[in-house]
Amino acid sequence: MEFCPTCGNFLQYELPHMGRPARFFCPTCPYVCHIETKVKIKRKQRLVKKEIEPIFSKDDMKNGPTTDATCPHCNFGKAVFQQLQTRSADEPMSTFYWCLNENCGRQWRED
Template identity: 30%
Template sequence: MEFCDECGSMMKTEDDTWVCGSCGYEKSRNAEAEREMAVTTEGQEESEIVDTSEVDAADMGPTTGARCPECGNDRAFYEMKQIRAADESETRFFTCTECEHKWREDDH
């Protein structure tokens, strides 16, 4: 990703040139520098499933007003985890305070 030296907007590539869509500023691409700034997922670990079936309700943590899709209860324990790339939002995991149904909600 490259940002415009003139206005700070994000630039796009057109062949061997970076072009600013806001002000039209252009600059040449540098393949070696771009290779160094590339982001990969190599070496990242998969998230593991956490079993909370034997955890007491008092140890589950905070609750929020979320409606359970199974029983309709309006309270759930919640936990936020970063399971995707760091530049994406966290995922909210819920556990119903009544039936202990588990679900997750992603911010998109």
């Protein structure tokens, strides 16, 4: 993808015509970029996968209030919870749970 250096719009591609080389042109301003015959187009780009950081750390959850929520993974009846406003103000808060079963310890959320 190429963008116009003058106005920032997406440049359009035009095929060669009557001896004129192929070119990129801006549909809004007079900017034109002629394409040489030996242009290498790079199509692959490796993306580095970032590690996902938890919203709440285990230390945050250990000191939180407990509730009688049932873990969907192990069906244990106690969990620690935290609430956070993740969407707009007119939407309800998201509740994040952490299972207190020592063998489970999974996290889940309810919106």
